[in-house]
Amino acid sequence: MxxxxxxxxxxxxxxxxxxxxxxxxxxxxxxxxxxxxxxxxxxxxxxxxxxxNSHNLLLPSLIKSKLKTNYIGRNIYYFDIVDSTNLTAKKLAEKGEEEGTIVLAQVQTRGRGRENKEWISPKGGIWTSIILKPDIPAVNAPQITLMTAVAVAKTLKKLFKNLDVGIKWPNDVLIGNKKVCGILTESYSRNESLEYVIVGVGIDINVDINSFPIELQEGATSIKEELGKEVPLVDVLCEFLYEFEKVYEKFKAGKFQEILKEWRALSKTIGSYVEIRKKFGKRIRGEAVGVTKDGALILELDDGRLKKIFSGACIH
Ligand code: BTN
CATH class of the missing domain: 1.10.10 (Arc Repressor Mutant, subunit A)
Structure with missing residues (x-):
């Protein structure tokens, strides 16, 4: 009741x-x-x-009443405040939590991004982690990041038709050339077999970008910033979980190439001249001409050679 x-x-x-x-x-x-x-x-x-503040409410009962999925997000661990939803999801997965369970927080105090960077997570964003247990070789786990980016980009395009939404390789969703969403996929395997995957998704929805540290402000945006108004988080979350389940089902059915087709169509990286920043200060520049069937970026270097890039930060 x-x-x-x-x-x-x-x-x-x-x-x-x-x-x-x-x-x-x-x-x-x-x-x-x-x-x-x-x-x-x-x-x-x-x-x-x-x-x-009903736009920012993300209570499980509200979510469940609007959810269209079969199993993704049917089981929700909700926190007003938590260190990191990825860390919490990992602890739950270790204890045997089932596939599709999500961890959700209104605020994260130790939100984490790639390369161990801090992920600023105030009220007004969607900070969630999904527990997955796909039966795939551990080497294919990074494909889940690309798949998730497709689900986020499709969600935002569907809900906010006028926004110029696209994907930056490998895991950012952009509006124009500013980041609105980051994805942190962490996989855990034993003896080369995948035990579980945690997909952490952070989407800046009703977030004031000018509350971010100054050095992050220029490259970031939020839905509120773009539309000039707040939107109900619960609607965006439910649509995202729905899109996610659809694309994940395709992924489990071995149709990653179909997902990559969608990824390519949504990509803002392909066709751009980019710089890839690798560990130890190494930088590689070139035109991004495509992605391989495993999701690696293909760069055409200045001397015309083609190079596959498997990881790194991509600067457009
Ligand atoms: C990135 O772009 O660097 C990835 C950011 C991922 C942030 C999300 S927010 C929910 C989940 N919990 C975390 O601590 N990180 C991810």
Missing amino acids: KEKVLNFLYEKKEVSKKDIVSELGIDEKEFDKIIEKLKNYLKIHKDKYKLK
Whole structure:
């Protein structure tokens, strides 16, 4: 019943006790008990009840009422605040948590990006990690990053038709030339067999980019920044999980080449002159002319040679 009240408030914006009680057919005592449990999320003024900051609410009951998936996100561990959803998901996977479970947080205090960089995770973003257990060789795990980028890019394109959404190799989703989403895939194997994969996804939705450290501001954007208004996180999350499940099913059916086709069509990297920054300060420049069937970037170097790049930070 708590879920019903929550969803009712979410849909109706502001309602009186009388309306809730009569519409949902509950008695006043039960209503008072539910309100006591929900009070941190409510604004109550003269017998009118309203959800606080409803655009940024990501409560599991709300998500479940809008979710269109079969198994991705059907099991949710939600935290108002957590160190990192990837770390939490790893602990859960170690204990045998099933495929499709997600960890979700409103705020991360130790959000992590690639190369162990900090990932700023204030209220207003989607910070989530998905536990996967695909039956694939461990060497193919990086393909999951590309697959996830396709799911995020398709979601944002579908929901926000006017935005210029694309993918930067290997794992960033951009709007124009600014980053709106990062993906951190971490896989764990024993004796070359993959035990589980944690796919961490951070999407800057209702986030104020000017609250970021100055050096990150120029290259980053958020949906709020692009649209000039906030959007409901729960809608974006549910659509993303839906797109993710579809593309993951294709992936498990061995259709990675079909996914790569979509990746290529969404890519902002192919056709651009880029610089790849590798470890120990090594840099490689060239025109990105394609990706291999495993998802490695193909660069045409200045002297005309072709080079496969398997990892590194890509600067457009
Ligand atoms: C990157 O672009 O460097 C990857 C960023 C990944 C951030 C997400 S937010 C949810 C999950 N938890 C983490 O600590 N990191 C990932």
